[in-house]
Amino acid sequence: MSHQETTRRHFLTSSVALGAAALAAADAKPLGLFAEGREVLKVGVIGCGGRGTGAAVNCLDAHPSVRIVALADAFQDRVNSCRDYLNQIASEEKDKYGGRVDLPPERCFVGYEAYRQVLATDCDLVILATPPGFRPDQILAAAQAGKHIFAEKPVAVDPVGVRKVMEAAKILDLKKKGFVAGTQRRHQKPYVEMMKAIGDGAIGDVVSCAVYWNQGALWHKERTPTMTDLEWQCRNWLYFTWLSGDHIVEQHVHNLDVMCWAMGGPPSKCVSLGGRQVRTDAAFGHIFDHFAVDYEWADGRHAASYSRQIDGSAGRVGEYISGTKGHGWAPNKLAAHGPKGAAIWEYKGGNYTDPYVQEHMDLIASIHAGHPLNESRQIAESTMLAIMARMSAYTGQEVTFDFAMNKSSLDTFPKDMASGQLVVPPVAVPGRTRLV
Numbered sequence: 001m002s003h004q005e006t007t008r009r010h011f012l013t014s015s016v017a018l019g020a021a022a023l024a025a026a027d028a029k030p031l032g033l034f035a036e037g038r039e040v041l042k043v044g045v046i047g048c049g050g051r052g053t054g055a056a057v058n059c060l061d062a063h064p065s066v067r068i069v070a071l072a073d074a075f076q077d078r079v080n081s082c083r084d085y086l087n088q089i090a091s092e093e094k095d096k097y098g099g100r101v102d103l104p105p106e107r108c109f110v111g112y113e114a115y116r117q118v119l120a121t122d123c124d125l126v127i128l129a130t131p132p133g134f135r136p137d138q139i140l141a142a143a144q145a146g147k148h149i150f151a152e153k154p155v156a157v158d159p160v161g162v163r164k165v166m167e168a169a170k171i172l173d174l175k176k177k178g179f180v181a182g183t184q185r186r187h188q189k190p191y192v193e194m195m196k197a198i199g200d201g202a203i204g205d206v207v208s209c210a211v212y213w214n215q216g217a218l219w220h221k222e223r224t225p226t227m228t229d230l231e232w233q234c235r236n237w238l239y240f241t242w243l244s245g246d247h248i249v250e251q252h253v254h255n256l257d258v259m260c261w262a263m264g265g266p267p268s269k270c271v272s273l274g275g276r277q278v279r280t281d282a283a284f285g286h287i288f289d290h291f292a293v294d295y296e297w298a299d300g301r302h303a304a305s306y307s308r309q310i311d312g313s314a315g316r317v318g319e320y321i322s323g324t325k326g327h328g329w330a331p332n333k334l335a336a337h338g339p340k341g342a343a344i345w346e347y348k349g350g351n352y353t354d355p356y357v358q359e360h361m362d363l364i365a366s367i368h369a370g371h372p373l374n375e376s377r378q379i380a381e382s383t384m385l386a387i388m389a390r391m392s393a394y395t396g397q398e399v400t401f402d403f404a405m406n407k408s409s410l411d412t413f414p415k416d417m418a419s420g421q422l423v424v425p426p427v428a429v430p431g432r433t434r435l436v
């Protein structure tokens with residue numbers, strides 16, 4: 001299936017729950033006031049690929065006050081495809097989206113810095129869905145501009161970037177602006193209820209976790225003769241650490257976030273292994289294709305993490321949580337230890353709203369209530385767990401959370417993008433690549 005087909009199918013899947021979710025939101029919550037006393041929530045989308053377009057639809061589905069009013073992408077074709085798709089659903093599904101997509105050419109911006117033009121509009125909220133390497137600067141600029149933020153995960157790819165997000169967190173608090181991250185498990189009813197049960201002592205004290213994102217290879221795009229190094233890397237952003245953080249950061253952050261949630265906070269250190277065993281062609285940049293991590297908490301608890309993108313290998317995506325009295329796979333069932341352990345807790349909450357919509361509903365409801373959610377520190381910490389594990393695997397060294405958070409000078413962002421020339425860094429070699 002092509003990327004576009006997958007994307008289209010994802011939009012459609014997400015839309016199923018939509019009508020109901022938006023109506024429920026409209027019934028339950030009176031409209032609040034946004035900028036200049038308006039009763040509509042103006043939204044700008046920065047990064048108009050699969051997820052940016054999908055998140056725009058999810059946001060429309062989350063509350064009837066939402067209007068999509070501005071777009072930005074590095075490339076004209078991605079702006080066009082996003083704008084065309086949103087205009088199409090607005091004309092085909094008038095009852096749901098009619099009159100809610102307002103994207104004249106003067107509010108559709110192109111270029112690596114085009115996000116600044118979206119921030120200069122009167123939008124209230126921005127959806128940030130570019131490759132993650134750009135995210136810290138965009139989050140900081142959006143916070144400074146006084147926008148509410150929905151930011152896709154991960155929020156950074158290196159320690160310098162994480163610190164920018166921590167700086168933005170303070171600004172958001174001061175300006176009373178909201179921030180929700182695209183770690184949708186935090187807004188998925190079974191996860192929320194399971195974590196509440198665990199917090200209430202269902203499995204005793206949580207003593208360990210094992211978390212996984214093992215799957216096959218992902219998409220990549222052929223280089224054309226007109227592409228600069230920069231465009232080629234940005235169009236294939238998954239495979240360059242400065243853009244994606246490597247797959248442990250880009251993808252496995254979801255499961256590491258759940259691990260952090262279950263264990264009650266971040267670990268104090270980790271040791272990781274990893275390598276580039278199968279996906280070795282230069283078309284796949286310089287990232288690894290597998291990682292295994294041992295995280296250790298200050299009180300001596302451990303958790304294991306495994307992530308792999310290798311075709312033909314066993315797949316597993318999920319989180320296993322173990323406590324002194326019981327254990328289970330998130331988010332549906334917890335049982336007592338032993339081969340026939342009795343069920344301790346089971347999700348019985350029935351159908352629930354698509355978490356990709358629920359996360360926007362929760363953000364908008366918190367804005368209406370006058371107490372905007374601010375998840376920026378939480379996702380910055382979870383992002384750092386993935387980054388510190390990558391740093392450990394690349395260098396072969398143990399990495400502490402304190403070093404990564406407070407001392408590391410690692411800044412992977414290119415110093416000069418203007419020329420379009422960008423050398424691919426060498427593949428990291430544990431024992432030789434330096435920890436900085």
Ligand SMILES: NC(=O)c1ccc[n+]([C@@H]2O[C@H](COP(=O)([O-])OP(=O)(O)OC[C@H]3O[C@@H](n4cnc5c(N)ncnc54)[C@H](O)[C@@H]3O)[C@@H](O)[C@H]2O)c1
Pocket residue numbers: 046047048049050051052072073074075078111112113114115129130131132134152153154182183184234250251
């Ligand atoms: N929460 C989830 O389940 C989930 C699912 C998929 C993707 N994501 C995340 O969403 C983000 C985007 O992923 P995607 O699958 O949409 O990728 P994508 O390649 O489809 O879209 C990224 C878009 O950003 C654009 N872009 C690149 N640099 C830019 C810049 N400087 N300014 C503006 N636009 C720029 C690209 O041209 C592209 O259109 C990633 O962080 C990814 O991890 C989250």
